[in-house]
Amino acid sequence: MMALREAFASFRRAPLLSALGVITIAFSLFAFGLFGLVAVNIRDALQSIEDRVEIRAFIADGTPVEASSAAMGDIHAFPEVLSVTYVSQDDALVRARKELGEFSDVFEPGVLPASLDVKLKPGYRDPTTVMAVANRIKSYDFVDDVRYGEDWVAKLYRLRTIATLVGTGLGLAFAAVAVIIIGATIRIMVMARAEEIAIMRLVGATNGFIRMPFVLEGFIQGVMGGLLALGLTWATSTAISHSFMRTAFFDPTLATLGVVGGALIGLFGSTFAVGRQLRRL
Amino acid sequence: MSLVRFLNVAKEYQRGGVALSHASFQLHKGEFAYLTGPSGSGKSTILKLIYMEERPTAGDVWVSGISTREASKKEVSMIRRHLGIVFQDFRLLEDRTAEANIAFALEVTGTPTDMIRPRVARVLTQVGLASKGTSYPRELSGGEQQRIAIARALVNDPYVLIADEPTGNLDERATRGIFQLLRDINTAGTAVIMATHNLELIRRTEYRTIELNHGRVVFDSVETPPAEKPIEAIAPDQHDETPI
Incomplete structure (x- = not known):
């Protein structure tokens, strides 16, 4: 109880120093949050492209509907397959005209073949799996040809791998910088109160008792800094959405993780800093 | 009853050399004792050894019957609750x-x-x-x-009030007031051990005086008749009564 009261009292006694701690945590996490925002949007963009990965199996003219329907059931039972759609010659013409816009009159009815459009489940959209499923579909007698955009599937997969690696590396670097800056700030704040710690020891306070208000203060500052960083990141995201392009924001789980991360940095940073100070005295 | 007991205590700092050697004395319940001697003679070291800011390099210090050499951190905290500490x-x-x-x-x-x-x-x-x-x-x-x-x-x-040059930053009038206060506290039953340069204070009273020089106890009035007190030997420039 006394620890909690002291933790809040220190905000009142040294408002500038406390504000410095909160702002440092907030801006360090804000920089990390901006990076996270870019990473989330790149991930979403790649995801939306990846969702479009599909295998198109063109059906030979004159194939009985029963044969293609039976094949649809087979293909749908493949563990990698999410959905199979039959596109008739007429549907293919409508789709082609819609996609080509002003050049829609280049196709005559009956020119385009019917097809089975196969979508794969997430996690099965890498080049190797796509090619394996495509080859299995190609083995049906009535299938003339199979297309799945080999080149761009491979490129997309490579891009996703690079984005994941770069994102993880940069993320760790940003997080490390944030932890170092926040840790240094907390250490300065604890050092500024070295005399108070020394007096507490001289009058017989145990180390655990001395630590508690500082640890709580670090935790509170971490939560406040995390919330401030979240607010700043949200404001930035909203401003970009209004001015340039629509951007995705963190989902509630990620946002909560950000604040919890700030709280944990504050908690462990202050625990470490007080421990150092107690060893020095 | 002995509240503080030093037995052949030595304290050596890695960089500062020997601060105290072969120091032995006891402070009893309700006693008032001055620690005196030139700067660097070991007065503050003795006080730090009592409130366990330092541990002895050799010998042993007992406070309230507990050896400070073996006291755990928790015990140190508990002992300090029964010590009052005052600084310059x-x-x-x-x-x-x-x-x-x-x-x-x-x-x-x-x-x-x-x-x-x-x-x-x-x-x-x-x-x-x-x-x-x-x-x-x-x-x-x-x-x-x-x-x-x-x-x-x-x-x-506290059982013992430890005062490290408590009047060192005070003018003459304030010094007298603080000294009187410490006497009153002692009269009420609390033992007082006070490091001081102020020879006037020491001369005015008949309290016990432990004199240190180069880290050794060179005089203890409990063991030596008052006539042999070597207090006058301390040079006048070793007084520290700078007013604030």
Whole structure:
């Protein structure tokens, strides 16, 4: 109880120093949050492209509907397959005209073949799996040809791998910088109160008792800094959405993780800093 | 009853050399003792060994019957609750009132909240500053600040009050006041051990004097007749009565 009261009292006694701690945590996490925002949007963009990965199996003219329907059931039972759609010659013409816009009159009815459009489940959209499923579909007698955009599937997969690696590396670097800056700030704040710690020891306070208000203060500052960083990141995201392009924001789980991360940095940073100070005295 | 016991104590610092050697003495319940000697003679080292800021390199120090050589961190904290410590530079928290500075010593030792206010009021009265409880240290004179520091040291009802040059930063009048206060505290039953350069204080009283030189106890009035006191041997330039 006394620890909690002291933790809040220190905000009142040294408002500038406390504000410095909160702002440092907030801006360090804000920089990390901006990076996270870019990473989330790149991930979403790649995801939306990846969702479009599909295998198109063109059906030979004159194939009985029963044969293609039976094949649809087979293909749908493949563990990698999410959905199979039959596109008739007429549907293919409508789709082609819609996609080509002003050049829609280049196709005559009956020119385009019917097809089975196969979508794969997430996690099965890498080049190797796509090619394996495509080859299995190609083995049906009535299938003339199979297309799945080999080149761009491979490129997309490579891009996703690079984005994941770069994102993880940069993320760790940003997080490390944030932890170092926040840790240094907390250490300065604890050092500024070295005399108070020394007096507490001289009058017989145990180390655990001395630590508690500082640890709580670090935790509170971490939560406040995390919330401030979240607010700043949200404001930035909203401003970009209004001015340039629509951007995705963190989902509630990620946002909560950000604040919890700030709280944990504050908690462990202050625990470490007080421990150092107690060893020095 | 022996509250503090030094037996052949030596203290050596890695960089500072020998601060104390073969020091042996005892401080009994209700006793008043001066520690005197030139700067660097080991006065503060003895006090630090009592309140366990330092541990002996050789020999042993017992405080309230516990060997400080073997005391755990928890035991050190518990022993310190029964020691009152006063410094030359007061060591008050500038951002808290006099009352809050005193209450701090009770709060951090887990005293129930409802007991804090009456105990703070009692010690403030005892040091003659009942009306200054809401003042901040910067609003008080040096002598008043030292009285608050003494009140903080007293509030846990210590067995021993340890004072390291408590009048070193005070003018003559404030020094007399603080000295009288320490005498009153001693009369009430608390043992006092006080490091000082102030020979006038020592001459005016018949309290026990332990004199140190180069880290050795060269004189202890308990063991030596008053006629042989070598206090006069200390050079006048070793006095430290710089007013603040």
